[in-house]
Amino acid sequence: MTAGVLYRMTIGERGMAIDHLDARLIVLLAREPRIGVLEMSRRLGVARGTVQARLDRLQSNGVIRGFGPQVDPAALGYPVTAFATLQIRQGQGADVRAHLATVPEVLELHTTTGSGDMLCRLVARSNADLQRVIDLVVGFEGIVRASTAIVMEDAVPLRIIPLVEQAAQDRERPGRPEKP
Amino acid sequence: MTAGVLYRMTIGERGMAIDHLDARLIVLLAREPRIGVLEMSRRLGVARGTVQARLDRLQSNGVIRGFGPQVDPAALGYPVTAFATLQIRQGQGADVRAHLATVPEVLELHTTTGSGDMLCRLVARSNADLQRVIDLVVGFEGIVRASTAIVMEDAVPLRIIPLVEQAAQDRERPGRPEKP
């Protein structure tokens, strides 16, 4: 039973179609990242070369960005997480970006729709320490106002597997046809 | 020149102290995740057994949660990211959580300070598709109101290296003394 061969790379404007084997590969890799290509081929029931080729393709297509270590800020001594919405003075966006990039406690920063707004994820050593971090963040002329929400519980920790599985299913029964 | 040996594991209430070698190890691993223990030991200038022991300790202490593949939703066909703030009806928190956990496009969900508020990260196939996702999310009785911010640019993509380096430096010159 040839696994793939219902194979025709459909690459949309952005985004690459994933088939079921790709999805199983990613899920397997997410659950047991330390296993090698040989072991994966055994688990998935395909040839080693196939796994190797799939992995290479997934990586060169950018679906798999990498295998970097997932570091837990809490274990590092930063158990407090917060999201801050920042209101930026017109035209100061680039400066604010550069400023926030220098603050280690800023784990990510996005510009969002709305009037010069940004959203950033912060961590701190304690609730008290969060004040220091916020002062660091806000203590910059380009920032007009900041409102902060402290995270109490990670109801759904960052995940990707459900989306991968849906993407694989969408591929089998294409919702809307791609342009030929 | 013995690398470590200024070594005394100080584990706070939460969080483990990281020394400079640990930090270098994590940074190296983040930059080139595919290299093995042997290669790491060469780059870091320490014995292979040391790298192995450090890695084991970092993992069992939870600092390194794992090495799962970092999947890019955009490459999967979900280039639109948004953050939604949800206002929850009193006492419906658990139900809402369970509901949102079933939606693949919900990549993460946090409960935050404030009156029954939650913050979630969404992805969608397009701005139009985002409407479908939001309807999916909000179409649940426990949710009173939702306000959405679409991400335009990842000014600072999720990162951890600066924090790791700061944690390592903090260890060398302890800010506040641990209880003896």
Next chain:
DNA sequence: CACCCTGCTGAGCAGATTGTCCAGTCATCA
């Protein structure tokens, strides 16, 4: 219809890496 291309399989090989020992050295701690 014949032909080509792509993806998958199964196999083989040399070289590198891993897991797991060990003994010895050095600094810190009781």
Next chain:
DNA sequence: TGATGACTGGACAATCTGCTCAGCAGGGTG
């Protein structure tokens, strides 16, 4: 001063990787 913990440097067998090859099957093309 003795005990403990961390690191080094070396060794071994077992395993895995990177790479190559030929063959097969399905889909698309001239």
